[in-house]
Amino acid sequence: MEMKEVWEARKRIASFVKKTPLIESPVLSESLGRPVYLKLENTHDIGAFKIRGAANKILSLSEEERRRGVTTYSTGNHGMAVAFIAQKLGIEAVICISNRVPKAKVESLKRLGAQIEVVGESQDAAGVRCFELEKESGYTVIEPFDDPCVIAGQATIGLELLEDIPNLADVLVPLSGGGLLSGIGLTLKTNSPEIRITGVSMQGSAAMHASLKAGKPMEMEESETLADSLLGGIGLNNRYTFRMVGEFMDQMVLISEDEIGYAMVYMMDKQRIIMEGAAATGIAAILGKRIPHQDGALVVIITGQNVDISILLQLMKNYPVE
Known part of the structure; x- marks a missing residue:
């Protein structure tokens, strides 16, 4: 894939997809001692970057x-x-x-x-x-991730990040089939190879993590998780995202269910943002001090907000935030 496809995607989707907000998180910036921004992909009409x-x-x-x-x-x-x-x-x-x-x-x-x-x-x-x-x-x-057109569409997020943050150093990307990370990775690494890209996923049923570890696409049985959007295999005949994630991702962090649940409640309490479990994996990585420090801005991709309210109410009881 080439950047030309990303620019074409941006033009093609302009009437349906508007640029999403990028906001600083004061509480997370204070916690890390560096600027932390949230890319609010949960503000799309369907509540998700897809x-x-x-x-x-x-x-x-x-x-x-x-x-x-x-x-x-x-x-x-x-x-x-x-x-x-x-x-x-x-x-x-x-x-x-x-x-x-x-x-x-x-x-x-x-x-x-x-x-x-x-x-x-x-x-x-x-x-x-x-x-x-x-x-x-x-x-x-319409493939969910392993398709050049789909990857190019997700890659337009990277264009927006490059426009908005001149000192961008880190990007945390929830990782499942890899379409999002492949696209963002293509855009950012092509323009600024020094930007560090971290994939974040849940500890159970992380198919891309298992596949990269094995050196080939692997099937995994799905398990219950708050990060349900990150479930699913990468396809044994994966043509694009397995290779692209391996090329563009600098590190990967796996997040426990307790960490995901706490992060969801934490962001509701501290910043009044509702996010689904998959989106909260990046927040959990920050709260758990899992990202090695380096100078410059860090961005977390808030991938979606489509979560049952009953789950949020239960999490508020289970994970009180001080």
Whole structure:
């Protein structure tokens, strides 16, 4: 992939995707002794960054492909992004999800008018059904991460960071299939190779971490986690993100469930920001002093806010913040 594709993506998605806010976090800056900024990707129409990649891919389709409709498999946010763009363009969309997708995300999918198929206990199982639909009905599959158009869409976040922070030194990126980190990594490392990129994920079922450790894409059984958006495999036939994450990521941090839960409550209490568990992994890495100090600004990508309120209420009881 080349930067030309990222600039093309920015132009293509401009009517659907607006630049997201970048705000400083005084409490986190004080904690680290350096400027800490939050890139609020949770402020998109669907409450998550996935709209960038989905918009770029769907808008790149031919009229014939749009007429036949689209399908995807998702842990929730990518499905919402595909459903949202499809609804705006009047395209038929079928979203395949597993039984693990939280109720809040399922309800959002229904509101967006997408056809939903619930299949199995993992994103991989939903993916199998998605490709069956492609063969049966001629739908175009909108990959959740391992697609150049999707990666280029997510990479537009990197362009915004470079515009807004001249002294950018660190970026913390929640990591699952790797589309987000691949895109941001491509943009930042191409322009400023010295910027350090840290992938953050939950301790259980971190498929990309296991794959990188093994030196090849690996399958993993999904387990219960607050960071449900980070569940799912990377695909045994992964073509792009496995290589790109390996190339662009400088370090990886795995976060416990207690750390994720506390970080979610901490940001609600200290900065009045609701974030889902996946987005809170970067905050947890900061609170746990897991990022080696270096001069310059640090940015945390706040990937989404789609979390059940009942979960937040329970976390507030379990993790009181002083």
